[in-house]
């Protein structure tokens with residue numbers, strides 16, 4: 001193969017401001033945000049219509065992620081993935097209030113929508129949790145469609161939801177169809193399919209300043225909710241062949257590992273790009289003898305063609321590594 005045009009890529013984050021946001025994207029993750037207490041999400045890696053990650057450095061500076069997908073699909077994704085759009089979206093979320101209770105379709109269900117979309121399977125990694133912060137994940141045992149419909153109608157949706165107080169470092173895996181909500185006080189990293197389809201079944205009876213409540217999608221939610229899987233708890237980290245890495249999620253949409261690094265090494269070749277998100281510490285990523293420093297709160301895409309990329313921790317460093325199976 002000709003020498004690759006691609007190199008390890010850093011993108012400009014895309015911020016989303018919502019009522020439930022806060023300041024932790026700056027205070028914990030070091031993002032340069034403006035004034036205001038409503039910074040809710042930092043979209044680190046996105047290729048979805050007008051929402052685009054833009055390369056910050058090097059000869060591809062200014063290119064969107066979709067430009068790269070269009071021009072360099074094989075270099076970026078490896079040989080087995082002819083993606084036309086980057087299939088994952090990675091973000092940080094600062095939830096200062098509980099988010100709505102929602103559910104997402106799977107790929108087959110989403111393909112039947114107008115317009116068609118991807119399904120959405122997602123996973124959260126908890127960066128901060130406050131006393132009383134809850135995760136809502138899955139239905140309680142015995143909740144079937146009929147019961148869920150009745151409880152929603154009676155204003156008792158919460159009684160159907162499995163909930164627990166997560167700890168920092170917990171990973172919660174939410175396959176499509178799992179009823180879920182992020183509770184007040186959580187700061188998380190989230191990896192998800194790049195889908196835009198959310199069905200809301202409960203919004204905590206909230207109203208906005210004008211007295212309006214947000215639209216719910218109760219019939220759609222009842223239709224696609226998974227009544228079989230039951231309560232969802234934190235994932236059990238599994239050992240890998242490398243003591244520095246543990247496996248948090250294996251599914252057909254993404255693989256998620258947590259690395260705890262104190263020694264240098266080489267990014268594993270997996271015939272996929274890697275998405276690295278630094279949670280604490282700092283390291284240098286070296287490709288073609290060019291070192292790039294990366295610190296906590298930063299995210300990088302390492303194209304599949306950049307086999308042999310080296311990393312050197314500058315201090316003990318924890319990061320998430322995500323790739324396409």
Ligand SMILES: [Zn+2]
Pocket residue numbers: 102104122180
């Ligand atoms: Zn969701």
